[in-house]
Every structure is written in C-alpha cells, then in structure tokens.
Amino acid sequence: MWAQIINAILGIWLMVSPAILASDKTVANNDHIIGPLIAAFAVISWWEATRVVRLYNLLPAAWLLLAPWVLGYSDTTAILNDMAVGLLVIILCFVKGKVDARFGGGWSAIWGKDPIHAQEAARQPRV
Amino acid sequence: MMNKDEGIPPGWNYNPATWGQRLPIIGLAAVGFGIATYLSLYQLHVFPTIWEPFFGNGSQKVLNSGVSKLLPVPDGVLGALGYLSDAASGAIGGTRRWKTMPWIVILFGLLVGPLGMISILLVILQPVLYHAWCTLCLCSAAISVIMIGPAMDEMLASLQYMRRVKDSEVSLWKAFWGYKSVQGKVI
Structure with a gap:
C-alpha cells in the first residue's frame, strides 16, 4: 500500500507541477490530464479488493516516458519531470504490498x- | 455453519456487507452530498458568492463554465443526486445483502465506481479547458475516488454469487432481484 500512496502523491505532483515549474501549455495540459488519472487509480488500489487497479497506471505512466518526445517538449526540466514520474510510477505499480x-x-x-x-x-x- | 450466520461469502475471510464496512462509505457520500448541494445552490444563484480559499476566482470560472451547463440542470445538482443515490444504495439492505439483494449491491457498485470516475474527468477539464481550479470541486472529486475502493468488495461478492447461481442453473433473474423462492438454493 505504501507504494500506491507514493503513486497517488506523484499523480498530485503532476497536477501541481505545471504551476511550480512554470511549464508551457503543452506540458501543462499533458500533466493536468495524466496526473488526476494516476492519482485516482493509485487511490483506488489502496484497498485490498481493488489492489489490482494499481496496474492500470502502467499505461499513463508509460505515456509519460513517451510524451516529451511525441509532443516535442522543449524544456529540459519538463522532460525530466515527466520521465522521472513515469519511471517511478511504473516501478511502484509492481509493488503489490500486503493483501x-x-x-x-x-x-x-x-x-x-x-x-x-x-x-x-x-x-x-x-x- | 459459522459462515452462514456471519454472512461471510465462501472463500472469503470477512463479510463485505457489514455496517462497519458500509457506514464509512455512506458517511463519505453524505459529506459529498453536502459539498455538492452547496455548489449547486451557488450554481442556481441561491448563494451569490462561493467559498474559494486558494484559487481566486477559480471556483467561479469552473462553476459557471460551459461544461457545468451542458445538461438542463447544473452539474452540481447531478453531483448531489449522485451522492444521494450512493448513500441510499449503500444503506438499503441487511448485512447479507450481497446474497439477498444483489441488485442493490451491483447498483451501488455501479453508482460509486463508474460514476465516481466522472469526477476525475471533471478534475481534468478544470485546468485544461478553463485554466482554473475549484477547491470544493476537488474535495468532492477526492471523496468520490476514495469511495470507489471500499465499495467494490461488496460488488465482487455479489458478482461471484451470481456466478454460482448461473453454474447451479437457478434463475439469474430471480436471484438478482432476491426472490424468496431462490433464497438458500445457492450458497
């Protein structure tokens, strides 16, 4: 469960990071769309009966690794931010925790x- | 058998339909209903202003946005009705309702689960379409999402029960609506 708490925080971080990092519109839109999805799937998987939902985050997290290149991010901070969050979320998706x-x-x-x-x-x- | 008295589904080690399991969800739905009612009263111009501690005129922008007026009634009203049906479908039935009234448990699961995900869509639309955040809308969305996980185990128990009904060739229709004539035929 701790892993999914961190994933929820990472999702919320994506929601606020465009304001903190002063991201441009493309980056901000992407983070504002992917952030709530990651946070929601992570929160749903806090409970044991729905722990499997943590794996739903593999898709949005994988997209975070591709998005900087597909959408053509120009800002290095934004590239690093999305890719780091994506990588962390993917790793933590596989931490099932105690059921x-x-x-x-x-x-x-x-x-x-x-x-x-x-x-x-x-x-x-x-x- | 002990399992029968306590209403624990076969292959489980707890009963997902006890009040201890359901009351927290009903409580969350009640809080959500309160927030959504407040927001809809602003949208219906009963209250002239809206409480917004963090995002300036963000709440105003979001609550008067095009998306919020897509349907004949403001989206806050629908949210309030949604939470009210969550609470009602969470409260109806006894502690063995996963078996005695699958229809209400499955309805409850659908109201809390898929409908809860709509609040995530609304959270996405706030910054993407309107460059604004609305504090109470975010609180409401957080409540919707937190409710999903704890509500799903009961639906799982009902769906597994329906599976056993199907396997034993008892009428799915009668079992779904909890007809007395099929009670006890399937464990």
Missing part, C-alpha cells in the same frame, strides 16, 4: 473456470 483478506478468487473468479468461491461453496452444507 491479508481472501476474496474467493478475486475478480477473475467471476468468469474463470472452477473458481475458489464455488469450490468452497460446494463444501459448505446447505440449509
């Missing part, structure tokens, strides 16, 4: 074959 609760096999157990919750239900006596 103590059991969820009957989780989300894939809704459609997967012979899910854990069905196996356990079969073992319980009926009323």
